[in-house]
Amino acid sequence: MQIRKNVFCALSAVALLGFQAKAQKVEFTEYDLPNGLHVILHDDHHAPVVAVSVMYHVGSKNEVAGRTGFAHFFEHLLFEGSENIKRGEFMKIVSANGGQNNANTTQDRTFYYEVFPSNQLQTGLWLESERMMHPVINEIGVKTQNEVVKEEKRLSFDNRPYGNLINDIGHDLFPTHPYGNGVIGSMKDLDAAKLDEFKEFFKQFYVPNNAVLTIAGDIDIAKTKELVAAYFGPVPRGADVVYKKVEEAPITKTIVDTAYDANIQIPFMIAAYRVPGRDSRDSKVMQMISSILSGGASSRMYKKMVDEKKDALQVIAFNYPLEDYGMYIIGALPNNGAAPAGLLTDMDEEIVKLQKDLITPDDYEKLQNQFENNFVSTNTRMLGIAENLANGYTFDHKDTNNINEELKLIRSITREEIRDAARKYLNNNQRLVLYYLPGKGKAQ
Structure with a gap:
């Protein structure tokens, strides 16, 4: 074997x-x-x-x-x-x-x-x-x-x-x-x-x-x-699958919640936003924002919170793309007893910078290179190719060739679109603030 x-x-x-x-x-x-x-x-x-x-x-x-x-x-x-x-x-x-x-x-x-x-x-x-x-x-x-x-x-x-x-x-x-x-x-x-x-x-x-x-x-x-x-060929056709998207009302006021996990000793400070689904252009923009905020040791949240202030052990920012909607999630694990609410302030400051100022041309070029490397890496395995081809047909308007167009799409996204997406989707009144804490029970 x-x-x-x-x-x-x-x-x-x-x-x-x-x-x-x-x-x-x-x-x-x-x-x-x-x-x-x-x-x-x-x-x-x-x-x-x-x-x-x-x-x-x-x-x-x-x-x-x-x-x-x-x-x-x-x-x-x-x-x-x-x-x-x-x-x-x-x-x-x-x-x-x-x-x-x-x-x-x-x-x-x-x-x-x-x-x-x-x-x-x-x-x-x-x-x-x-x-x-x-x-x-x-x-x-x-x-x-x-x-x-x-x-x-x-x-x-x-x-x-x-x-x-x-x-x-x-x-x-x-x-x-x-x-x-x-x-x-x-x-x-x-x-x-x-x-x-x-x-x-x-x-x-x-x-x-x-x-x-x-x-x-x-x-x-x-x-x-x-x-x-x-x-x-002999497999019989089934009835057509009919699916109707369930529409969610927009989030217009901050949702604050607390969850408890008996398996952890370190709390997790989370902010999450509802964003467009995976076949939208803005979903790709949000992926790029994730890389800016937490994509490696040179990313903005990592440099500020882990390297400089040392109030975080680790930071995350990622777009969780789904068909009908997406979840954009940012978070941090506190270091040396840092208050979770203070971590939220740190993360908010970096989002405000994205909303106010364009990223630099050098950062933009670095971002493009990161996505190109990820694209090439995924499509060097037969299984990765098979899944990407299937995803294109299933989710991207039945466009199997999306596997060859996605990199072109990423390259076409502008610095202005990155700023505008941050302004559109990453606002305090449009999010969930979740305190994920050690222990048992449920917040009262």
Whole structure:
């Protein structure tokens, strides 16, 4: 097993090195099967590696009140097996054929993937078609995975320092939208759900016309099309998925809340803002603002609060882009007993500077270089390419070529737009101020 893993890692490294020369342009072929499955193919022959992925356009935002956690639950449940794959054999098959696999769920989509030596392409296609066409959804699998999800919740959220931070932020920023429920949802809801409800959720969302199959790596396009038709063509089309965005009323007054975490000893001072969704230009601008504030040791918040004043152990600023809205989050861990409220003042001062003054041409050039490096780095892995291609089609107005346009978009953002976005979205009356404190209980 270890030898096979080492060979796989070596092949992946060769692929990375070979791809760097052409990372600025990703060629691809895309088309639809008659059942509505969107297919994206990218061939790269620098190493005999292939990534097979399926992105379903379903996440926690598609759940209904009283039945939260279904999308994340299905991330686990669809590894249980199918009519042709015995229970517990899915990952054994992947490993036995020299591959790696995993899945993850967000508020907006569920992403399954395998990375194989390219001579195992058919294995990947077979596994994903089995998952889509006829998985076994029964009481044994539901009960088993219910316990798995509960253990994940304990390990990754309830017993992990700062594990529920994002959930607490989302709960306050989205009192109406399902984003407020968090991805893992409620264990009480999962316990109460009946088997028929799980089957109906699968029937509604895990259908070819709500999915993107992306294959990237050492493939022959013509032969791969034949294989895709053979494995996925027989999957029946489902009913069209209809989703209506839940509109949130604007935040017009500062929300102040306190959350307690028994796993921490150091408080976290957080300010969070509701911003536009990921397919907007302003979402990219907010990403750039994040880099200015906390992107490395030379960033503004780090230099001021960690290096100079030494009142913070660490600072963060990042845009959490989602489909309908985004969460812009800044925060700091206090050092030497610094008051959390004082950290908020420090962070506010840096935001005011962004709102008043343009960043310097040198800082702007540095920012552009950072984003270009990130872009190139992401697109040096076959799995990264596969996911970015799928994201473009799923979220960016069905524009798969967004993978080649995003860097151009970043380069077109001006210093004035950075200042104006800070003025538009990062105001005190439009935010949540969250005191994330050690201990148990809830603020009165």
